[in-house]
Amino acid sequence: MELSTTTLLLCLALALSNAAPVPGDAAVDDASLPDRCDEIGFDAITPDENGTTFFFRGSHLWKGFRGPAQLSNESFQQLDDIHNIGHVDAAFRMHNIKHEGDHDHMYFFVDDKVFRYYGHALENGYPKDIQQDFPGVPSHLDAAVECPKGECMADSVLFFKGHDVHVYDIATKTVKTKTWSHLPVCTSALRWLEHYYCFHGNNFTRFHPVLGQVSGGVYPKDARDYFMKCPNHGHGGGHTSLNCSDIKIDAITTDDAGKSYVFAGTNYMRLDTRREGLHAFPIARWWKEVTNGVDAVFSYSDNMYLIKDDQVYIYNAAAQYTLIEGYPKTLKEELGIEGHVDAAFVCPSHATVHIITGGTIRAIDLSATPRVVTQEWTLPFSHIDAALCSAEGINVFIGATYYHYESPITLATSRIAPEPQHVNTAMMGCKE
Numbered sequence: 001m002e003l004s005t006t007t008l009l010l011c012l013a014l015a016l017s018n019a020a021p022v023p024g025d026a027a028v029d030d031a032s033l034p035d036r037c038d039e040i041g042f043d044a045i046t047p048d049e050n051g052t053t054f055f056f057r058g059s060h061l062w063k064g065f066r067g068p069a070q071l072s073n074e075s076f077q078q079l080d081d082i083h084n085i086g087h088v089d090a091a092f093r094m095h096n097i098k099h100e101g102d103h104d105h106m107y108f109f110v111d112d113k114v115f116r117y118y119g120h121a122l123e124n125g126y127p128k129d130i131q132q133d134f135p136g137v138p139s140h141l142d143a144a145v146e147c148p149k150g151e152c153m154a155d156s157v158l159f160f161k162g163h164d165v166h167v168y169d170i171a172t173k174t175v176k177t178k179t180w181s182h183l184p185v186c187t188s189a190l191r192w193l194e195h196y197y198c199f200h201g202n203n204f205t206r207f208h209p210v211l212g213q214v215s216g217g218v219y220p221k222d223a224r225d226y227f228m229k230c231p232n233h234g235h236g237g238g239h240t241s242l243n244c245s246d247i248k249i250d251a252i253t254t255d256d257a258g259k260s261y262v263f264a265g266t267n268y269m270r271l272d273t274r275r276e277g278l279h280a281f282p283i284a285r286w287w288k289e290v291t292n293g294v295d296a297v298f299s300y301s302d303n304m305y306l307i308k309d310d311q312v313y314i315y316n317a318a319a320q321y322t323l324i325e326g327y328p329k330t331l332k333e334e335l336g337i338e339g340h341v342d343a344a345f346v347c348p349s350h351a352t353v354h355i356i357t358g359g360t361i362r363a364i365d366l367s368a369t370p371r372v373v374t375q376e377w378t379l380p381f382s383h384i385d386a387a388l389c390s391a392e393g394i395n396v397f398i399g400a401t402y403y404h405y406e407s408p409i410t411l412a413t414s415r416i417a418p419e420p421q422h423v424n425t426a427m428m429g430c431k432e
């Protein structure tokens with residue numbers, strides 16, 4: 001199953017609560033500014049070092065997925081008429097963790113020149129001729145996009161010109177040219193949440209960064225339904241900058257691959273991809289059978305366990321979250337317990353799940369068959385929403401407050417609650 005056989009629902013909502021929708025981009029009063037909901041599309045799209053995505057057209061840009069246009073030189077000073085630049089041809093953010101001096105820097109391409117920025121400031125020595133930094137890459141590009149190792153063979157940049165794609169290996173500084181005639185000519189390209197998109201006019205097409213093949217749905221799709229909010233387009237989902245104090249999560253877990261998820265209502269959000277921003281999607285996008293939210297989630301040995309009411313769903317995380325045959329099963333059958341589960345967690349490289357139901361916490365050995373409760377304690381509080389165990393210890397969430405414990409045993413046995421802490425921007429991307 002490909003991720004986007006279900007739609008790439010770019011909700012742009014931090015749907016950790018049901019906040020009211022806010023007006024779309026059409027609410028732009030200034031008619032002198034370009035409107036991203038027209039059919040023209042973009043010259044370049046790239047994230048900056050903080051994960052804010054910039055959409056460029058002519059001398060203007062849009063900062064992020066919402067909001068009106070502004071002059072590009074307000075954000076990137078030298079992108080202006082003085083330097084004879086009315087537009088950028090292509091842009092990308094460098095992925096090069098081996099060279100910190102290059103990593104996360106932004107590159108803009110204009111005719112035969114490259115401009116390099118960090119912290120939105122033009123760097124010394126720039127602009128340069130493109131070939132000084134990227135030997136073998138042609139001038140007058142159409143689009144560019146980063147492609148880290150793992151997604152491409154090596155840390156690379158894909159440069160598009162017509163139907164040719166020049167794959168630039170940043171370590172060896174060598175170029176391999178391919179021709180992908182089946183793809184539209186991309187006016188801009190974007191890597192977003194580990195997928196690759198070629199933008200052309202108001203449309204976009206998802207492609208495989210190595211093979212070029214178009215997969216995971218019917219393309220082209222209209223960018224106005226996904227990458228921005230336009231009148232009469234998209235699902236009309238609300239966008240919120242949710243206040244941190246309004247956060248209420250149902251479950252939180254980190255799997256063996258380091259993917260970190262929070263669940264709230266019928267949505268989930270990945271926390272480890274914050275370089276692309278934080279985005280909420282329906283839980284059923286990945287976990288198809290779970291359409292009505294979750295009570296608790298934990299990860300163990302390549303599997304993700306989702307608990308809702310008295311049902312346990314086990315998904316194989318290594319196989320794109322396919323439901324394991326025979327599931328869901330009842331809590332009683334699977335874990336030997338009953339009652340409403342509030343929270344569950346497994347600590348890294350442990351085989352014990354701790355399940356919190358009301359004021360009780362139970363330890364269950366996951367390596368034993370059948371599973372049995374090995375220990376049980378009474379907690380000093382009830383009404384826990386979610387809990388996460390990491391190498392640093394355990395965080396127990398109650399609304400927008402969380403409590404930190406060193407270990408399951410301190411959580412189970414301490415009679416004094418630790419200092420309450422508050423969910424913050426760094427943790428959940430909410431507004432403080």
Ligand SMILES: *[C@@H]1O[C@H](CO)[C@@H](O)[C@H](O)[C@H]1NC(C)=O
Pocket residue numbers: 059071073074077079080081082
């Ligand atoms: C920004 O660009 C606009 C239009 O290209 C130009 O009129 C203006 O002078 C520029 N502003 C600065 C501060 O360079």
Ligand SMILES: *[C@@H]1O[C@H](CO)[C@@H](O)[C@H](O)[C@H]1NC(C)=O
Pocket residue numbers: 048049050119120
């Ligand atoms: C990126 O985020 C850091 C930390 O919040 C901030 O100090 C910096 O100004 C941001 N950079 C840009 C270009 O917005």
Ligand SMILES: *[C@@H]1O[C@H](CO)[C@@H](O)[C@H](O)[C@H]1NC(C)=O
Pocket residue numbers: 184200201202203219220221
């Ligand atoms: C966008 O896609 C629609 C539907 O496939 C098509 O009719 C239209 O010509 C496309 N426009 C561009 C600029 O690719």
Ligand SMILES: *[C@@H]1O[C@H](CO)[C@@H](O)[C@H](O)[C@H]1NC(C)=O
Pocket residue numbers: 019240241242243246
């Ligand atoms: C967040 O808090 C501010 C100030 O307390 C308030 O004005 C605003 O409406 C709140 N936003 C939401 C989405 O609740």
